[in-house]
Amino acid sequence: MTVRGHAGNESGMTSTGSLRSNGVFLRHVRLEPGLETDRYPFTLPVVVHLAASGGLGLETPVTFFVGENGTGKSTLVEAIAVAAGFNPEGGSRSFRFATRATESSLGDHLILRWERKPRTGFFLRAESYYNVASEIERLDQDPYSPPLLPAYGGTSPHERSHGESFLDLVTHRFAPGGLYLLDEPEAALSVRGCMALLARLADLAAQGSQILVATHSPILLALPGARIIEIDEDGTAEAVDYDQALPVRLTRDFLTAPEKYLRHLLDEDEPS
Template structure:
């Protein structure tokens, strides 16, 4: 089966504001100036420094797809604190023929809230137990274990999955487990869009890496050129060269 390709391009509404956050972010200016951003079959990674807008973009894409801004599927409608930008309401999605069978937004910083909502819904009843679909109650696992369980049990073939910095909870071993699961799901028709700083995840074969540069440009780069890979290699090769400047 070919890698999934459900959303091919993201464009900005011509009537979207031009000033103020998040419309002054480099990635949003790029959307406006270049007529949108292509998403590729299989896995599209977004990399860049903190503040480059990659997480804001993934969150807005989730909202544009009808997913919960704090994480989860289209069925989740809780809100702990409405911190998302209004960029999602100004994005337009170019879809390819065929629809995904499943979708999910994994936002690392608020997955605790998703886990709490799963427990609340199961406690109230009225439907099949949700925790089973998450590989067990997420709060009864470590943060990283719950991420791996989510991707093992809740993520299924022909799905559309958005991940915002999933490595935040993962050991290197955990990152390798997530990488292996992404390889498997991609081969079975899934599409991923992932904001990450992880050199481990970026090594996924066949993935497209889009780098959000400080000047606002969005460039397709190879693995060795990607900022997280190049900086990590430089640090490991000579830690003292970095530490002496702290």
């Protein structure tokens, strides 16, 4: 996939430290050649372009994927996670549970080029983290295994709010020098929670981690030094500046003049 345009985040924010160039483990992703691509998920626009362009390069420690629903950004992140050896429903490479298979087959047909392998990692899939939390509890009850909950903040994720459990995960389980893939982590977070996550991701990147995130959050996209890849509805991928990213433009425009959007979204003539 040829990514055109800017290579970094031009949010105007001042970074507390540059992202380490050696925090890149996964260098390139491409589709296995010779596939029949007339069925899902190979008909997704982003996958069509991935096949046609020869793949996607990952040059920075933090890469964000943005785009409208249905463009395939979450499917792409999930497939990269599966190809890298992570459990499709989320977790580390040692998690091998399954509740209901909803992942696409794309991960079975991706070829990853590594700079070197990370020493740790995790796949956070927001929609199935409840299942991951149940597996954490089950593993922690195994009398023949070391305690697991301390690595997640000491409390079962089921005993915390959804947002608190996400922040516990990235604070206590995510360590320096890891590969972390996150699919829409803002789903459970407040605005303040998104800010806390942004700060934690910046710390991890500065400590030699690589992070790939599918997101709609304009707050997360403000992470200095990150690369933002916007996937259009036709599958074309383009690296964009912070101010040009779709979630930032739409949110900023709405907050500046919500009445302009409400006139189109609501039928003002409808009786109350």
